[in-house]
Amino acid sequence: MRYLMMSKAGGQAPDERLFAEMGKFVEELTAAGVLLATGGLAPASIRVASVDGEITVTDGPFAEAKEAVAGFALVEVRSEAEVIELAKRFRRIVGDGEGYIQQVF
Known part of the structure; x- marks a missing residue:
């Protein structure tokens, strides 16, 4: 099973320990x-959006910096429990913040 793990910006500032x-x-x-x-x-x-066949392209950013996805990891594991x-x-290492996990088909 493959999962995409995404992390929003935030948490502690990077240092040598991190x-x-x-x-x-x-x-x-x-x-x-x-x-x-x-x-x-x-x-x-x-x-890139399409509404009634009309395609529009708009430059971002679209979210506040703290809300934007800042990084990702693609992993292959045996179960959802393992990816969690x-x-x-990961969160224990980087500190406070938020992320998402989505299965990749």
């Missing part, structure tokens, strides 16, 4: 074959 702990977490998940991809996302985005546990571990 980078070290996150580095260990990423190495562990990579070695276990769980982590497929990670990345940070720019705060700006482009909206990974998300909890």
Whole structure:
């Protein structure tokens, strides 16, 4: 089962401890074959919408910086419970904030 884990901006400002702990977490998940991809996302985005066949393209950002998705991880796990546990571990490392998990089909 593949899941996309997304994290909103927020939490503590990065420091050496955070980078070290996150580095260990990423190495562990990579070695276990769980982590497929990670990345940070720019705060700006482009909206492409279609209404009655009319397509519009609008430059962002569309949300306040604290509401924007700031990064993601694509993981492959055996169950929903496993991805929730990974998300909890991630949140313990980075501190306060909010994220989302969605299954990838």
